[in-house]
Amino acid sequence: MGSRVLIRNKSIVIAGIFLTIAFWLYGCKATEKVVTEKSGAELWSQQCSRCHNMPDPTAYQDDKWETVAMHMKVRANISDKEIKLIKEFLQSANGEE
Numbered sequence: 001m002g003s004r005v006l007i008r009n010k011s012i013v014i015a016g017i018f019l020t021i022a023f024w025l026y027g028c029k030a031t032e033k034v035v036t037e038k039s040g041a042e043l044w045s046q047q048c049s050r051c052h053n054m055p056d057p058t059a060y061q062d063d064k065w066e067t068v069a070m071h072m073k074v075r076a077n078i079s080d081k082e083i084k085l086i087k088e089f090l091q092s093a094n095g096e097e
């Protein structure tokens with residue numbers, strides 16, 4: 001009886017170790033993603049408040065955001081990739097279909 005309990009405890013410990021490793025690996029991956037890939041909303045709040053108040057997404061329609069994004073990309077020297085994410089966020093948040 002004693003040994004059965006012992007074996008069961010051992011497998012719980014092993015399962016615990018595997019879970020810990022799994023969470024640890026997953027945790028590292030998740031952190032990396034946050035560091036390397038900021039969302040359009042994050043970039044908008046960081047990049048677009050450097051020179052003036054954060055622009056309201058609902059202030060412009062999709063085609064106007066296209067123009068403003070080009071304008072501010074040049075003004076603020078924002079990368080193609082980042083301005084694309086910001087523009088997509090603004091266009092998705094302005095309430096236009």
Ligand code: HEC
Pocket residue numbers: 044047048049050051052055068069071072073075076078086
């Ligand atoms: C380097 C400073 C700077 C940054 C960073 C910046 N802007 Fe601007 N923004 C300006 C200036 C200066 C104006 C005034 C118009 C002009 O002369 O370009 C302006 C004007 C605007 C306007 C008014 C419409 C227009 O085109 O004149 C909007 C909307 C705008 N910015 C959105 C944004 C967004 C969105 C971002 C982030 C991607 C951003 N801005 C980042 C400097 C900046």
